[in-house]
Structure formats: C-alpha cells, structure tokens
Amino acid sequence: MKLLTKYIQSLCHLPLGRLGGALLLCFFVSCGTAAAQQPATPEQQAQLISEINAAAKDIQTLQCDFTQTKTLCIMNDKMVSQGAMTFAQPAKLRWRYTTPYDYTFIISDDKVHIAKGSKRNSIDIKSSQVFQEIVRLMAGSVTGRCLTQTKDFSVKMLIAEKSYIAVLTPKDKQLKKMFQTIRLTFDRARKIVTTVEMTEATGDATVIEFQHIQQNKPVSAKAFSLD
Amino acid sequence: MQKLLVLISIFCALALPSATAQTDYPLLLAGSDHARWNFTLEHGTLSLTGICLVRQTDEGLVGSVVNEFGIRAFDFTCCGDKVCVMNVLPQMNKWYIRRLLRADLRLLAADKAVEPGKRRQLSSYLPDSLLLNNMKYHINYRFERIKE
Numbered sequence: 059m060k061l062l063t064k065y066i067q068s069l070c071h072l073p074l075g076r077l078g079g080a081l082l083l084c085f086f087v088s089c090g091t092a093a094a095q096q097p098a099t100p101e102q103q104a105q106l107i108s109e110i111n112a113a114a115k116d117i118q119t120l121q122c123d124f125t126q127t128k129t130l131c132i133m134n135d136k137m138v139s140q141g142a143m144t145f146a147q148p149a150k151l152r153w154r155y156t157t158p159y160d161y162t163f164i165i166s167d168d169k170v171h172i173a174k175g176s177k178r179n180s181i182d183i184k185s186s187q188v189f190q191e192i193v194r195l196m197a198g199s200v201t202g203r204c205l206t207q208t209k210d211f212s213v214k215m216l217i218a219e220k221s222y223i224a225v226l227t228p229k230d231k232q233l234k235k236m237f238q239t240i241r242l243t244f245d246r247a248r249k250i251v252t253t254v255e256m257t258e259a260t261g262d263a264t265v266i267e268f269q270h271i272q273q274n275k276p277v278s279a280k281a282f283s284l285d
Numbered sequence: 286m287q288k289l290l291v292l293i294s295i296f297c298a299l300a301l302p303s304a305t306a307q308t309d310y311p312l313l314l315a316g317s318d319h320a321r322w323n324f325t326l327e328h329g330t331l332s333l334t335g336i337c338l339v340r341q342t343d344e345g346l347v348g349s350v351v352n353e354f355g356i357r358a359f360d361f362t363c364c365g366d367k368v369c370v371m372n373v374l375p376q377m378n379k380w381y382i383r384r385l386l387r388a389d390l391r392l393l394a395a396d397k398a399v400e401p402g403k404r405r406q407l408s409s410y411l412p413d414s415l416l417l418n419n420m421k422y423h424i425n426y427r428f429e430r431i432k433e
Contacts, residue, residue: 128355130351130357132347132360132362135338137321137338137351139353139355155353158321158431158433177332236356258357260372262357264354264356
C-alpha cells in the first residue's frame, strides 16, 4: 500500500496520505475488475448471439464430463456431483451422474427415460407440457441456442478475456420463481458452453462445469437408451 | 460427612449420563452430525426422487431436499419437535402440502421419539434405510444412505 501510494505520488506530485492511497487502490482494483467482464454493446451482442447460434448449428454431437456444485446456504454446505453428458442433434441428450449417486436422464425420440439405481421410468414428452419445456431448456442450454429463445429469457452478453458470458433472466412466471438468473459461459474460440450457473432467488447456486469437451465425434445410438 | 460425600457421588454418577445423553435423530447416523440420503417420495403412480441432506446444529436439525439436478424441493429445520418447512418449490408451495410435510418430517427430524400414531409408520427395509408411510394419504418417504 505504501509503495503504491509513493508511486502514484511520484506520478501526480500530490501528497495523498493513507486514505488517498486506499481510494486510488480501490479505483485501480475496480477498473481491473470491470475490465475482466465488459458488457457488450447492442451491436456486439447481436453479433455474438449470431456467431454462437451459427456455431450451435455446427454441433452434431457433444460429449464431455461435468462437475456439478450445488451451494446450499441454509446447510452452509456444498453438494458436488460428477458425471458425463452426451448430446446429439436435434435434441438427444444423455445426462448421467456417477458420483455420489447413480442417476441417468435420457431424452430421445419424444421420450424421457430416467434410471436411478434399479428403478426405471419413461415419460412421453408429448403428453407433458412441463417436460417439453424442460427438454427445450436443456438442449438449448447445452448448445447455446437458448440465447435466441427470447420469449423465455432476456439476454445480456458480457465479454471477458477468454470467454463470452450470457446472463439470462427468465421471463416465464414459473421459471422466475425458481431461478433469478442463468449464466452461460462460452469458450471464446470454440463458442461452446463450458459453464452453466443457475442462481435461485434464495441465493443458492448450481454451477455445472464441463470438462474434456469433444465435438462432432461419432456417438452410438445405444448411448440414448437405458439398455 | 463421609456418607454425604458418597450420596453426592452416587447422585452425580446417575445424573451425568442423562445430562450428556446424545439426541437420537433417525435421519442422523450415530456419531455423525450430518448425513446424505437418496430420497424418494411415492404417491400412487407419482414418484419424486432426489437427495436429502441433513446437518445437526446447536438448535436442532437443518435439512434440504433437492433433486439430482440440484433443484431444491424444500428446506426444513427442526428445533425440539417443531418442524418448519421453507423455500418450497413453487409447484409444491401450497399450505396443505407444507402442513403435511411438517407433520410427516416430525417423526424423522425431532430430537426425541415421536409417537407415530395411527396414520404413520416408520420402519427400515434395508440396512441404512428408512421408510416413512403416511397411511392416511398413501405417501411413502424412502431414504437410502449415500455412503461417503
């Protein structure tokens, strides 16, 4: 702090004192923080969403591992789960948790298949409006296509050094009660989602980080069945 | 004087175990202040699965039920035998559901044995498991311990 104050004084030839030094330090720190994530201008935002949407159309398959961290304020605790995700166009998804519980969620051919332990369940998506919405949200979040689902979310884009961040605020009343915001972080080079962060109204957050992402590798059809 | 000291020692020997007695929460394991359970709620053909996390605090017990994706169903606290249910999933946030959950969770979260009465039954169907039946409304709560 003293060294920084002296440096600034040498530049400005002004006696700053401790308070002045602290204020300047705060100023530089806040500038540095602000520079880390800059809000996009409307033109930049439109351009970015267009690029992400174009990249999403090029995604035929995606495979990755993920780590999900759920923060529970009331428990003063975190729950960490790990698993693997497989996606294939147009809307086939396999989401499998391996630790600390075994749970599989598959969307395929207008059906949702769920397996937990030895129990299995299949639901016809067409018969349930709720599941249709869940399928649309999940497929859209994984690829980034939800940025163009403007009837569901208002979107704000932020530009960081190595990533683009989309902050989605739900418009739907039911979704608003569950989530305050959903943040999608896109890898700047590949324009694919690397992190999904869902913040609830209570302050609890679920962060899903994708690792070892493989794009457009062949995926067996068996991946989207419980057999 | 000696007799008085002996009497005091006997009294202390009898009183101390009660004073330091551990509370016995069905949702907690012996010697642990926290636990995680695979949770299933069954009602007719409807089945809701998730994870139940519980932790002992100075006041009693605090817990949270979330689904596998981390979406919270509800939180609960228990102080003595009084259960509070809060932060309930909007689709479940009805007064009669909260009242039902409070009454049912009392058997699992209270720090002393609560009489289940005629409407409820608490049992174990596997090692490290709990099954709570609400026989009036045909609701089953299943808990299977997640080993850490």
